[in-house]
Amino acid sequence: MPRAWQYKDISRIAKERIVWLAAFVIVGTFYFWIIGIGADRSRFAWNSGLDQHYGLPTPAIAKGSWDINGYYDLLGRAFASGKLALPVKPQPELLALSNPQDNRLNGPYKLLDVVLYKGRYYLYHGATPALLLFAPWYLLTHHDLPENFAAFLLALTGYFFLSILFVRIMAFASIRVSWFLFALCLLALGVGQCVPFLLHRVKVYEVAIAGGYCCVGAGFYFLFESISSQRRRKVWAALAGLCFGVAIGCRPHLGLAGLSAFVLLSVCARKNLVALVPPLLACGLAVVSYNYARFGNPFEFGLRYQLADTPYQNIRLSAANVVPGLYYMLLCPPDFVPEFPFVRLAWREPFDAAGDALPPRYFLEPTAGSLWLFPLAVAAFLTPITWKRFRGRQEAFGLLCAMLAFAAASILFIAATGLTSQRFEVDFLPFVVFVGCVVACELLGGLSRSSGIAASAALAVLLLYALGANSALALQGPYDQFVQSSPDEYIALAKWFSPWKRYRPVENPPLRVAASFEFPSPCKAERLPLISTGEFGSRYLLSEECGVDGRMTLDSETAVQSTNHQTIPVPYFAGMNLAAIRFTPRDLTMTVSWNGTVVLRQHLPFLITSPSQIHIGWDPTWGNKVSFPRRIAVYEDRDALSSR
Numbered sequence: 042m043p044r045a046w047q048y049k050d051i052s053r054i055a056k057e058r059i060v061w062l063a064a065f066v067i068v069g070t071f072y073f074w075i076i077g078i079g080a081d082r083s084r085f086a087w088n089s090g091l092d093q094h095y096g097l098p099t100p101a102i103a104k105g106s107w108d109i110n111g112y113y114d115l116l117g118r119a120f121a122s123g124k125l126a127l128p129v130k131p132q133p134e135l136l137a138l139s140n141p142q143d144n145r146l147n148g149p150y151k152l153l154d155v156v157l158y159k160g161r162y163y164l165y166h167g168a169t170p171a172l173l174l175f176a177p178w179y180l181l182t183h184h185d186l187p188e189n190f191a192a193f194l195l196a197l198t199g200y201f202f203l204s205i206l207f208v209r210i211m212a213f214a215s216i217r218v219s220w221f222l223f224a225l226c227l228l229a230l231g232v233g234q235c236v237p238f239l240l241h242r243v244k245v246y247e248v249a250i251a252g253g254y255c256c257v258g259a260g261f262y263f264l265f266e267s268i269s270s271q272r273r274r275k276v277w278a279a280l281a282g283l284c285f286g287v288a289i290g291c292r293p294h295l296g297l298a299g300l301s302a303f304v305l306l307s308v309c310a311r312k313n314l315v316a317l318v319p320p321l322l323a324c325g326l327a328v329v330s331y332n333y334a335r336f337g338n339p340f341e342f343g344l345r346y347q348l349a350d351t352p353y354q355n356i357r358l359s360a361a362n363v364v365p366g367l368y369y370m371l372l373c374p375p376d377f378v379p380e381f382p383f384v385r386l387a388w389r390e391p392f393d394a395a396g397d398a399l400p401p402r403y404f405l406e407p408t409a410g411s412l413w414l415f416p417l418a419v420a421a422f423l424t425p426i427t428w429k430r431f432r433g434r435q436e437a438f439g440l441l442c443a444m445l446a447f448a449a450a451s452i453l454f455i456a457a458t459g460l461t462s463q464r465f466e467v468d469f470l471p472f473v474v475f476v477g478c479v480v481a482c483e484l485l486g487g488l489s490r491s492s493g494i495a496a497s498a499a500l501a502v503l504l505l506y507a508l509g510a511n512s513a514l515a516l517q518g519p520y521d522q523f524v525q526s527s528p529d530e531y532i533a534l535a536k537w538f539s540p541w542k543r544y545r546p547v548e549n550p551p552l553r554v555a556a557s558f559e560f561p562s563p564c565k566a567e568r569l570p571l572i573s574t575g576e577f578g579s580r581y582l583l584s585e586e587c588g589v590d591g592r593m594t595l596d597s598e599t600a601v602q603s604t605n606h607q608t609i610p611v612p613y614f615a616g617m618n619l620a621a622i623r624f625t626p627r628d629l630t631m632t633v634s635w636n637g638t639v640v641l642r643q644h645l646p647f648l649i650t651s652p653s654q655i656h657i658g659w660d661p662t663w664g665n666k667v668s669f670p671r672r673i674a675v676y677e678d679r680d681a682l683s684s685r
Contacts, residue, residue: 054212060224061208068204068231069197075240075515076189078530079522084193089114089185095129103129103162105150112155112245114185116164117175125335126161136160144351153350154245156343163335165343166245168328169290170195170252189243192251196240199255200231202262203475209262210479213269214437218482222497225504226478232515233415233507234471239464241518250467253291257298258471260284261444264302267317268310269436275316278306282317286324292468293342296325297450305443309435353404358457361400365391366456368410370466371418375409375510376664378576379544380651381535382513384409385577386463387664406462407663409514411470415507417500418470420484421445421477430483441476448472463519474507520602521578528579528647539651546579546651549629555621556657559672562615563591569669571620573660574650577601581648582660583622583633595620597633597643601662607643611635617674624648 077084091111095101097118115127122128135141135150141157156163170191178186204227210216211223218226236254239247260281267277285299299321306313329339336343344356368391376387386407390398399405412418424441431438448469455465481500488496516523516534524531532548539545554572564587572583578600586594593613598606613636621634624645631643658669 056220057208057212057223060220061204061227064224064227064231065201065204067228068200071232071237071512071515072193072197072200072240075237076193076243078516078527079242079518080526081189082526083187085190086187087184089187091115091185097128101129102132103152105132105135105148105152107153109153109244111185111188112164112166113171113175113188113191113248114179116166116168116171117179117186120168120171120176121179125331126163127155129162131157131160131162142346142348142354144354147348151348153348155348156346157348158336158343158346163343163346164245165347166249167252167289167291167293168331169256169287170248172290173252173287188245188248189240192240192243192248195248195251195255196236199251199258199471200236202255202258203230203471206258206262206265207475207478209269210265210437210440211482214431214434214479214483216479216482216486218485219497222482222501222504225501225508226482229415229417229474229478229504229507230471233504233511234474235414235463235466235511235514236471237511237515238518239467241515242520242522247464249291250464253288253295254467254471256284256288256291257295257447260288260298260302261440261472264305264443265436265440267313268306268439274310274313278310278313278316279320282320283324286321289324289328290331293328294451294454295468297454298447301443301447301450304446305439309439352402353460356404356458356460358454359400359459360457362403362459363453363456365399365403366459366461367452368392369405369408369461370452370456371410371412373408373410374413375514376661378661379541380576380654381538381544381546382516383538384510384513385517385663386514389664400459402459404460404462406519408461408463408466409510411466411473414466414510414514415470415474415477416503417477417481417507418473419477420481421448421473424476424480427480427483430487437479441479444472445476448476463514478504517577521600524578524649525600525603525646528649531579532649543652546575546649546654548649549626549647550624550650551626552622552624552648552650552655554655554657555619555634555676557617557619557674557676558585558658558669559617560593560613560615561671562613563587564593564613568596570656570658570660570667571595571669572622572658573654573656573662574648575654577662579647579649580660580662581622581624581631581645581650583620584660585620595633595635595640597631597641599645605643605645607641609633609641611640617672619676 089111091114094110095103118128132150135147138146141147156165174191175186207230263277263281267274267281281302285302288295306317332341333339373389376385386409388407424445428438451469485493485496528548532546535546566587566589568584568586570584574581580600582598584596586596594608594610596608619636623632629645631645632639633641657675658673
């Protein structure tokens with residue numbers, strides 16, 4: 042090889058490593074910041090508070106709670122002491138019920154989403170994170186590992202493996218793009234795939250999902266090494282089998298990754314199967330043994346005995362769930378708004394159908410489909426028809442197909458469960474992002490110079506959009522806790538991205554809004570919005586609710602998940618009734634008047650709204666389209682904030 046070529050190759054490798062290191066630092070810093078912006082701002086607390094919360098370390102009777110506090114730390118303590126059951130006991134009142142799973146009776150006594158079996162509490166969530174992190178940490182330090190920090194470590198490790206796999210496969214397949222696109226792809230692998238959203242609010246669910254992402258990402262890296270390296274192929278295959286196997290201990294359906302690896306090696310490297318299969322089978326055997334030791338059934342993960350909320354109790358795979366599940370996982374559009382952070386989760390019927398179009402007991406949380414969060418997913422699903430472009434580089438094409446097959450199988454499985462949550466997209470979206478980036482970069486190489494420039498610009502725009510959309514969801518998390526825990530920081534950040542005053546959020550502005558609403562007599566039994574400000578975590582809402590007896594109640598409430606909620610019965614008459622709110626920043630009090638009479642005063646922790654977020658007869662949170670259906674007369678200028 043000519044010396045000039047050697048220097049050029051060395052220079053390119055050095056630049057790739059510098060770009061990768063910069064992307065890794067940026068993503069790691071973003072992850073670390075995200076885990077501390079929610080309600081629990083401590084990223085690493087030496088004293089977890091679990092002893093006080095549960096009355097530990099002596100065996101304690103756990104009071105009923107919906108708090109879901111430190112479940113993986115409890116499991117880590119159990120494993121550290123050689124036990125499988127959690128080190129807390131159910132309340133006698135719960136055990137005395139004829140059916141402890143009956144949600145009509147168990148509410149005051151149960152720990153939400155734990156498993157109750159033969160008088161003991163267990164977790165149905167996978168044991169792998171407890172074995173890898175929580176139990177070893179407790180044995181070493183006799184302290185608990187914060188769940189949000191554990192999720193951070195698992196997520197960052199998962200990104201590490203996927204990012205170095207991206208660098209490796211781009212070099213192996215001789216795919217060349219500009220350094221700007223290369224860096225954007227690396228950032229998209231870490232930010233454009235819902236993992237930051239997962240880290241905003243970490244509980245037991247998020248730890249299990251982050252653990253699965255970490256294990257599957259590592260498994261695919263070792264799998265590629267096993268088919269592309271010149272040495273130690275069986276060692277790499279064994280490591281891949283181990284990673285895919287322990288992924289089952291995080292989320293059982295992640296065993297589909299091991300199945301895709303088995304198929305890939307069966308096609309292109311059969312000799313490596315002897316190394317892949319034993320650790321994969323050993324981990325699977327460990328999981329079924331763990332199930333048998335707890336529940337006497339190797340295939341029982343505890344879901345039948347879960348103390349769950351009614352909509353997702355005793356879940357079953359069903360073909361009826363597949364179509365709406367695919368809609369929510371792939372196609373459901375987010376809510377695009379002109380106010381920071383511009384992209385929000387939405388709560389919609391499938392394909393915006395009128396009325397209730399969901400199967401019975403379908404569990405739904407606000408979501409945004411993957412194709413809206415990462416439009417380049419379309420390129421990923423085109424992978425099978427690009428096989429000619431990978432001639433001579435079958436190993437790279439095979440890995441992309443295996444990764445895509447795993448993602449597609451995961452999507453179908455999740456869709457069939459009838460459980461929809463934004464965090465579930467982490468099971469498959471990072472791998473769709475990976476395949477989409479590689480395929481899109483490869484397709485650029487087949488274009489002419491002018492077409493390549495235009496396509497590169499389009500690719501950059503799509504990647505920047507994905508980074509922005511997923512960052513917006515990360516700032517909100519499932520419950521918009523950043524704005525609630527740190528309104529000052531939220532406002533400071535929002536100002537950087539809000540050049541127009543009408544759409545710029547303001548903290549604690551003086552506010553007066555009044556409007557008349559038409560009601561029939563008797564009023565219809567329904568709940569309707571009257572006046573709203575802000576949105577989601579910063580929302581204030583005044584609404585009315587009319588009962589079947591014709592009596593009307595005003596509801597004054599703040600953020601969607603907040604308990605700061607007051608109600609007051611009010612008289613009304615047929616025709617126009619005047620509702621008014623007045624917020625005074627000095628004492629943070631919202632005063633509500635009805636037909637000229639003050640009916641309640643409510644202290645708010647804060648009021649954040651922009652002029653454009655003052656709505657009469659409508660609360661837009663989660664893309665809600667329901668508005669007051671009758672005549673409204675507005676007396677106060679809803680743009681009054683613009684002049685203040």
